[in-house]
Amino acid sequence: MEEQAEKNREFVLKTPLSVDDTRNLRVGDIVYLSGDIYVARDATHRRMLEDLKKGKELPFEVKGATIYYAGPTPTPPGKVIGSVGPTTSSRMDATVEELLKLGVRATIGKGARSEEVKKLLEKHLAVYFIACGGAGAYLAQFVLRRDVLAYEDLGAQALLRLFVRDFPLIVAYDSFGGDLFEEGKIRNRGITLY
Template identity: 50%
Template sequence: MEKYINTPLTRDKLKDLHCGDSVYITGVIYTARDAAHKRLVELAEQGKPLPFTIENAIIYYVGPTPAREGQVIGSAGPTTSYRMDAYAPMLISLGQTGMIGKGKRGDDVIEAMKQNGAVYFGAIGGAGALLAKCVKKAEIIAYEDLGAEAIRRLEVENLPVVVIIDSEGNNLYKNGRAAYLSR
């Protein structure tokens, strides 16, 4: 089923997102990869404020390439999500409601999603140039020293993703495989 959502991604909106749904996201999302996640968790553990409001936020696991002349951002395809698994439960517990990446997630992340209300979206790997066309504005807001892995605030329009794991823990990687094998 196709769904269109605007950020922020509140828990009320999560209830309507189900494993396998095609979703188009419009609004503000943030980028962060493992080095930035480590710093975010360290700040949280020290009781210091994060560089953006984590509550109801979506983090896209991406390290975009430099923008060419006339472009807002370079290629912006997803990176493998399991590298953020050590940090995701803490950020989810602080109110993060969405993650965009590719690949499987660990049991601790899925449990945090179910307990706190969050979803994991998959973006198409290898389609970074096409996904970048959905980015209308990009600015570095933290950790510029990390280069491509700096935290960016993106304004996106109809960014296409698929709900891989919904807030109830339904997992497209498991459910889809089981449905295929039962044929």
């Protein structure tokens, strides 16, 4: 029972995240995140990397940043944002290294990622959070402000800054090589599901 209690620790954190923040987190921890997070998907990442190669600075402070892999739906009247559920993170695996080198401390999405990404998270003392897939309308209630920062021509893939309060997350990969998806497979071995 003690091991299970260890897995279900809860943290309230604010962005930008520090190395101390990420080093305290372990796989399975629940995090309620507040502050600025940056929404970027495939096309956004490609554009950011192109800008960096041209010597341009990104339109946000990268050090300590948290990037959320999501594509919000159109904003309904009277709302801050439309549905804002996570997208499949593995599509961004090829672009994550450069951003981690610059100081990105966390990414948010859904699904497992490559072994290479797990190693990069260890190397750069960063973490990967998962948000609840299929719950974009629920997650939208934690967004208090939405700003378009760049690449507006990309439509739903424009670079956004969201100000969130108590955004609910789970640590899927920690900075020690922990992997929630692998741990889940190990726990379920030998169990018959009906």
